[in-house]
Structure formats: structure tokens, C-alpha cells
Amino acid sequence: MLGIADGRLKIWNLVDTDVMVNQFIIYKNSLKLPSRRHFSLWIDSGGYQIMKHNVRVDMEDVIRRYALIDAEYYMSLDIPVTDPRQANQKVIEKNYKNFLELIKHLPDKNIIPIIHLYPSEYLLKFSQEYIDLGCSIIAYGGIVPPLLRKTKLRFKALLGLLILLKSFPNVRFHVLGAGSYLMIRIFESLGVHSLDTSSWRVKAAFGHVLIPGLGERYVGNRNIRFNTPRIKRMELEVLYNSLKNTNFPLMENFYSLLKTFEGRAIINAWVIAKINQGISRKSSFFKLYKKLLKLKEESTEELAKIYEGL
Numbered sequence: 001m002l003g004i005a006d007g008r009l010k011i012w013n014l015v016d017t018d019v020m021v022n023q024f025i026i027y028k029n030s031l032k033l034p035s036r037r038h039f040s041l042w043i044d045s046g047g048y049q050i051m052k053h054n055v056r057v058d059m060e061d062v063i064r065r066y067a068l069i070d071a072e073y074y075m076s077l078d079i080p081v082t083d084p085r086q087a088n089q090k091v092i093e094k095n096y097k098n099f100l101e102l103i104k105h106l107p108d109k110n111i112i113p114i115i116h117l118y119p120s121e122y123l124l125k126f127s128q129e130y131i132d133l134g135c136s137i138i139a140y141g142g143i144v145p146p147l148l149r150k151t152k153l154r155f156k157a158l159l160g161l162l163i164l165l166k167s168f169p170n171v172r173f174h175v176l177g178a179g180s181y182l183m184i185r186i187f188e189s190l191g192v193h194s195l196d197t198s199s200w201r202v203k204a205a206f207g208h209v210l211i212p213g214l215g216e217r218y219v220g221n222r223n224i225r226f227n228t229p230r231i232k233r234m235e236l237e238v239l240y241n242s243l244k245n246t247n248f249p250l251m252e253n254f255y256s257l258l259k260t261f262e263g264r265a266i267i268n269a270w271v272i273a274k275i276n277q278g279i280s281r282k283s284s285f286f287k288l289y290k291k292l293l294k295l296k297e298e299s300t301e302e303l304a305k306i307y308e309g310l
Contacts, residue, residue, distance in 0.1 A: 001042065002269055003177075003198035007032060009262055011200075012039050014249070017273040020044055020196040023065050041071040042112075042196065044176075045078065059098065063105045073110050073137070075176070076102055080142035081116035083153060092122055096129065103133070112174065115164065116142040117157055120304040127168055137193070140164065141176035147183055156310045158186070158292060163307060165191050166300045181210040181272060182285040188276065190292060200272050204264035211235050212242045213277040215285070219258045243267070246274045 001018035002011055005025060012019055018040040021033070026043075033041060043066065046057045062077050076099040081087045099113045113130040115123060115138055130138055146157040164173055172193035178184045180199055187195050203210065207220025208228055217231035231239075244251055248270055257263025279289045295303065 001040075001194060001196045002200055002273070003044075003196050005198070005201065009201070009265060011266070011269050012037065014266055015269045015273045017269070018042060018194070022046060023062065023069065026069065027065060040073065042073045042075070043069055043071045044075045059101060063102065066102070066106055066109060073112055074102075074106070075139060075141075076111055076113050078114040078116070078141060081118060082142045082145040084117055084119050084156070087116065087118045087122065092118060092126065096126060099130070110137075112137050112139050114139040114141045114176065116140075117146065117160055120160070120163060120307050123160055123164060124167055127164060127171070131168065131171065135171075137172045137174060138164075138168075139174045139176050140192075143175070144177040144179060147179045152310045155288070156307060158190070158288075159295070159303060159307050159310070161187070161192070162190055162292065162295060163300060163303050166296075166303065180215060181268075182215045182279055182283055182289075184272060185276060185279050186285065186289050186292060189278075189289065190296065197272065200268035201261075201265045204261050204268050207264070208268075209239060209258065209264050210268045210271040211239050212271055212275045213280040214238070214283055219264070239267070239271075242275050242277065243270065246270070248274075 001020050002015070003020045004011065011017075016038070019033075020042040022044045024046050045062055057077060059077060066074050076095070078095045078098065079091050081091060095114065095116070099111065102109075102111045113135055115127055118126070127138060140161050143157045146153040161173070161175065164171075175187050175192050175195035178187055178195035178197045184195060184197060200210070203216050206226060206228075207218050207222065208216040209219050209231070211217050211231070214235060216228055217235055218228045219231050240254060243254065250257060250266065253263070257267055279286050295306075
């Protein structure tokens, strides 16, 4: 599903996909979403703002706002944990108590609990606690910072998810802030039920488009590209043909779309939602992808040993 920042680009009218919106955005921007819709609306509590901007999020405000928002799913209010070394008992129990508080005051709302990069024993313990409370969907969050690092912490975040997927095969796991196009494909290969990403618009703002199987490429005219390669003619052809083969509705405007933020965002959203060509051997993520697929065959116990050893 696609994370949206405002209602300027009504992507749900162009791409058949569910939508994730932060509750801050709905009230700050007075965002109006259609009451009659063909997609599911997911509401995020603001945990990312806590993590990135040290914003204080009051539980009473979340309860009040959630009560007024008509959506299908609502994320629990959580304190993100991006490293198991930060996962002390106080933080873990606070996240659990927040979930209990929300379901107590909002019994008619579908509140989704969130598991973070906890030590393996807590990953399993609190997942089971949520299952015992009747949860069929559990979110896996706080992984954006680890995924941005080319360190063992990135691998550990992915391994933690794999442990959860193998331990609880009947639970629908949702990944919060799935990141890049290639990382999304890795998550899908592991077997996640759903995920959300804002990369479709973030990449577009920096002049990037997503190439199926390869990742992002720069199509703008600036010198600053954030180390993203300029698009090659062959890659442009891959993108064009992939869009055409999936009945992209704006093919006649393809080249003009590449020149604007809105156009690139529409292309990126379509690639994420409609085109899955796996991960090319040419991609820098290919070795990681193959390693994780191999680890899927290992037992949960063996995976937990590897996880704790990282």
C-alpha cells in the first residue's frame, strides 16, 4: 500500500491500492478522504514522528482522533525500537500497554499491534500475547533506520521478520515503512501479507523513477543525484515496456510524466503496486535476497541463534 503525505495527488484514483495516512496529517492538513472508497484506509499513530522528530504523542489525543476517523485499520501508538540494544523492558511493556489502552477505549476499531526489533524472546513472547488477544494482523515497525544502513543491523531487521513469519504462519504480518522498491520485493519474497511505503513520492521528489527489477534511477537535470545512477536508455526501455505491458493508463504521456514530480510519483506508485519482476542479478540487493531465501529453509531455533549472534 502507499503512504500519502497530503491529498494533493489523489493516487487512489489512479492506482488500485490501499492507503496509509498518518493521523497527524489528517488533522494538520485537514485531509479529506472519500467516505465511499474502493480501497482500505490504514491510519498510523505517529510513532515515526516520535522516533525522528522527538514529538510527544498523547494517548488521549490518539484515542479522540481515532474515534472520529472512519478507517479500516488503525496502528497502535508505539515507541519505535530500531536496535535490540534499545529494547529495554520498560519500552516493550509501554508499547504493549498502549495497545491494551487503545482496544479498551476503541472496542469497535480494528487496532493493529506493533512488534519492533526486540530480542528474539520478546519478538515471540509479545507476538503470542497479541495473538491470544485475538489479533490476526501484527505490524513489524521501527525498521526504516536499520534498512538504511549497510550493516549487520539491516540483516538483523530482516532476520527478525523471518523469525516471526516462520513462527506464526497464520498471522498476517504488515511491514511499516518498507523502504525502497527492491526492499519491498525482498519482503514480499519472505511472505509478508502487506506493507506500506512512501518511497513512490519521496523518490519522485528527488528526480528518481523506479525501474522494475533494478531499483531507482535519476531522470532529472541536476548535478545532485544522491549517488543514484542516471537512467540509461536500456533501463528507460525496461520501464516503458513494463508500464505498457501492465496497461498503465497514461502511456501517451510517458515522457512528459518523467519531467514532473507528480508524473514521476504516479509512475513510481504504479511500479510498486502493479509490477513485480523480482530482483535482477545486476542489483546490489541480489546477494542479500538470495541469502534470505536460503535462510527460509532453516528452523526457527537456528534463525534465533543467528539473530542473537549478530
